[in-house]
Amino acid sequence: MLKRMIQRHRHGAGPFGHLFQAPDGQELMALDCETTGLDPRRCELVSVAAVPIRAGRVQAGAALDLRIRTPASLDAQSIRVHRLRGVDLEDGLEAEQALERLLDFIGNRPLVGWCLDFDLTVLNRVARRHTGFDLPNPVIELSDLYRRHQARRRPDALPDLRFESAARCLGVPVIGRHSARGDATTAALMYLRLKKP
Amino acid sequence: MVDVDFSQLPFSLLDDSAREQLGAAMEMAWFDGAQVILEAGKAAEFVHLVHKGAVLEIDPTLPPQAGRLGVYGAGALFGALSVLNGRSRYRFVAEEETLCYLIPAALFKNLCQQHGEFDEYFRQRLVAKNRMLAERREGGVTMAGFMLARVDQCMRQPVLLPEQGSIREAVSALDAHSGDSLMVVRGSRVGMITKTDLLHGLVHDGMSVDSPALALASFELVAVPPGEYLFAALVRMTRHKVARVVVMEGPVPVGVVELTDVLSFFSSRSYVVGLEVEKADDLQALALASARLPELVQALMAQGVKMRFAMDLMAALNGRIISKAFQFVIAEERRDRVCLMVLGSEGRGEQILKTDQDNGLILGDDGDWPERDQLLNRFTETLLALGYPLCPGGIMVNQPRWVGSLADWRRRIGRWAEQGDEQAMMRLAILLDAHPAAGRVELVERMREALFQRCSGDQILLSRFARPVLQFSTPLRWFGALKKPQQGIDIKKGGLFPVVHGVRALSLEQRIGATGTFARLDRLAAAGVLEAGFAEELGESMALFAELRLRQQLASLDANQPAAGHNQIQVEQLSALERDLLRESLQVVNEFKKRLSRRFHLEY
Incomplete structure (x- = not known):
């Protein structure tokens, strides 16, 4: 909180000033990253995707889907998860370029995602290096929403907090699992189900 | 990429750049069960592609069973025709929780303009759908089916008599097959003996029951091939002034078509009346069609049709007649701003014979116009001319009491609920049965919502x-x-x-x-x-x-x-x-x- 205030003070008038303004609440962004590993302090970005949600609709077609040039720590283990080989990433962007495109795309809109902490930690490592501040966007954590949703329906059961089982429970078809864009789209659809009046 | 298979029809008719455009513009949305996705008469903003779930297409002016026009499951596309026509003719409702891809209308129209084949695909669907709907309305057989019925659909097996058969044998053969005529083959020629011939032989020619029947046969026959149109057979009967024709396949007689069979085949069909209603383009034609309804009911009851089905059919036909009458009287731009509702038994779809006209009108925003009363009076008189008697209780659109905007109706409902006497309760009951017959159908739902809210x-x-x-x-x-x-x-x-x-x-x-x-x-x-x-x-x-x-x-x-x-x-x-x-x-x-x-x- 304090950090965010300080960063806003420092960068609010800079080239990224618009990122710090309060969102208008019309639009949200579902966000997902694929990385080279499971340790957010060490792993590198492989791809990142953002899918806009507006007026109760997921704008699946208008999504941003970026690939980042082969990072050093890409190994067989991670290739098995997201199926992106070094060759696939050769024409990818530099991490910094990708971040700029992403910031440009998401603007100041609130972010929605499943276990966003992980994604944001990875992104913020790049962001701090490049722009000097963390992503200032408000965050809506899907797994929290889902836990509350389940607690209301079945207060006695422990919720199964895996992404796939949550999607199944909400009746959301999993679209392209382990691609950043697919997961972000699925997350956006889950958000709409959880927010259903 | 969006999870849509673009190699399937109709998307396979597009080129790569068009598919890319399409992929980039697609959106996704959820619909809850029973949620109206696209209202009848409304402009469609999107073409929908079902990803998961099911969507019903409903004609809200028809009773629930007859009004179900189609179901769209996963992978099906709907709303395309609504986009091309500018607005939707029917109502689309999610049957269960449904996830749809949405294609913006503007983009879809663009693609249709640029890609002839893509456009053609949807135009053809429109034609096919219209034909399908016409068939449904007419009970499964189209006008084409009516004209295209063939002789072999209606012919009887011929009753054959051996060449030496006596009159006694001829009569018992006729009794056994409950037929009207029999055939004799002599050499290469085929002859026919009718009941009248037998009578003539016995009474006038003084033959005995044991004389051979061959002498009575006539060999000058009117013959048709089995593939001939029934219609043409009827024409030949009329031309030759005979009551039956022989169906010949080459030299072999395979059947007989009797005049009475043809007539009953043509007349006892519910679609005949349905067709007449659809075809009627002036009041007189409509009145003629309308007058045939009781006859149709009798035919249905004689055939032992289930009551519920008969009710649905009659409600659909009555609905069409009233809606047509409304079209004749009220200009189109007015029609779209108001909603004609039928009330009471007509609204419930349980009126089989015509009873009093019970109806009301809801005016939409800016739905009022100066010569309204005059036109509504004319509408009431039109219905009277069509055989719907006036309602003695005055529940008709020519009474200002049964015409009004949504706000008026809300006030009335409130007032009646306050009064609480028998008459007010009966009015609420009649209003609760309201069913849209023409115009902006969703107004009725909104009025009913107000009714629920109050009561x-x-x-x-x-x-x-x-x-x-x-x-x-x-x-x-x-x-x-x-x-x-x-x-x-x-x-x-x-x-x-x-x-x-x-x-x-x-x-x-x-x-x-x-x-x-x-x-x-x-x-x-x-x-x-x-x-x-x-x-x-x-x-x-x-x-x-x-x-x-x-x-x-x-x-x-x-x-x-x-x-x-x-x-x-x-x-x-x-x-x-x-x-x-x-x-x-x-x-x-x-x-x-x-x-x-x-x-x-x-x-x-």
């Missing part, structure tokens, strides 16, 4: 509303036998009304938007208010009452009797089985009344 939670009002159920006693004796008063049992007061009104009261309480009694019973059973078994018994009872009453009405229609006395059933004239059924149905009604009086606290 459904008000226990005192509901109790008053349900009270008339007990108004007439069930015509059963203490030990459950039928009462037999001299003038007969009043089936409407004793049977129909308590069921219809009781179900209506429960529907008001449960906010059930369906208007037909059968549909309401289904919904009540689904909601757990009535057990499924009991709901079914009520439905069966209702069908029996309606059938008995209809038979009575048809009988007095034949005898040209006045309308009074339609509802009086003479118990003595019923068969033993019907009497038993009637008694049991009335017992079901009694049980229902008891439940209602407990539920709505009617006995205090």
Whole structure:
């Protein structure tokens, strides 16, 4: 909180000033990253995707889907998860370029995602290096929403907090699992189900 | 990438850049079960592609069963025709939770303009769909089917007589096959002997029953091949002034077509009347078609068609007639801003023969216009000319009391609910049965919503509303036998009304938007208010009452009797089985009344 205030003070008038303004609440962004590993302090970005949600609709077609040039720590283990080989990433962007495109795309809109902490930690490592501040966007954590949703329906059961089982429970078809864009789209659809009046 | 297979029709008709455009513009949205995705008469903003779930296409002006036009499951595309036409003709409702891809209308139109084949695909679907709808309306056979019926669909097996057969043998062969004519083959020639020929032979020519029949045969025959159109066979009969033609396949006789068979084949079809209604382009033609409805009902009853189906069919036809009449009187740009609703039994779709016209009008925003009263007067007179008598209670659009904007209707509902007397309750009941017949159909739903809002939670009002159920006693004796008063049992007061009104009261309480009694019973059973078994018994009872009453009405229609006395059933004239059924149905009604009086606290 304090950090965010300080960063806003420092960068609010800079080239990224618009990122710090309060969102208008019309639009949200579902966000997902694929990385080279499971340790957010060490792993590198492989791809990142953002899918806009507006007026109760997921704008699946208008999504941003970026690939980042082969990072050093890409190994067989991670290739098995997201199926992106070094060759696939050769024409990818530099991490910094990708971040700029992403910031440009998401603007100041609130972010929605499943276990966003992980994604944001990875992104913020790049962001701090490049722009000097963390992503200032408000965050809506899907797994929290889902836990509350389940607690209301079945207060006695422990919720199964895996992404796939949550999607199944909400009746959301999993679209392209382990691609950043697919997961972000699925997350956006889950958000709409959880927010259903 | 969006999870859509673009290699499937119709997307395979697009080139890569168009598919890319499409992929980039697609959106996704959820729809809850029973949510209206696209309202009839509204402009479509998107073409929908179902990803998961199911969507129903409904014609809201028809009764629920007949109005279900189609179901769209995963992978199906709908709304394309609505986008191309500018607005939707029908209502699309999510049957269950449904996830759809949305293609913006502007982009879709662009793609259609740029890609001829893609456009053609949807135009063809439009043609195919129109044909399909026409077929449904006409009971499964189109005008084409009517004209294209072939001789072999209607011919009888020929009764063959051996060359030396006697007249006695000829007569017994005719009896055995219940035929009108027989054939004799002599050498390469085929002859025919009719019943008239036999009579002539016996009476005029003084032949005995044992003389050979061959002498009576005529060899000058009118023949048609089996593949010939029935229509053409009819023309040949008329031209040659004969009552039957022989169907010849090469030199072999394979059948006979009798004039009476052809006529009954053509005339006893419900689609004939349906067609006439559709084709009518002026009032006179419509009146002629409308006058044929009772005849059709009689044919349906004679064929033993189920009551529920007959009701649906008649409601659909009556609905079309009223909607057509509305088209003739009110200009199109006015029609789109108002909604004509039919009320009472017509609204429930349970009117089989024409009864009084019960209708009302809801004006949309800016729906009012200066010469309104005049036009509505004309509409009422038009319906009168079509054979719908005036409503003695004045529930018609020519009365300002039954015309108004949504706000007016809301005020009226409030006022009637305040009054709480019998007349006001009856008006609420009539309004609850409102069904859209023409114009902006969603206005009726909004009016009904207002009605639910005011009434459904008000226990005192509901109790008053349900009270008339007990108004007439069930015509059963203490030990459950039928009462037999001299003038007969009043089936409407004793049977129909308590069921219809009781179900209506429960529907008001449960906010059930369906208007037909059968549909309401289904919904009540689904909601757990009535057990499924009991709901079914009520439905069966209702069908029996309606059938008995209809038979009575048809009988007095034949005898040209006045309308009074339609509802009086003479118990003595019923068969033993019907009497038993009637008694049991009335017992079901009694049980229902008891439940209602407990539920709505009617006995205090």
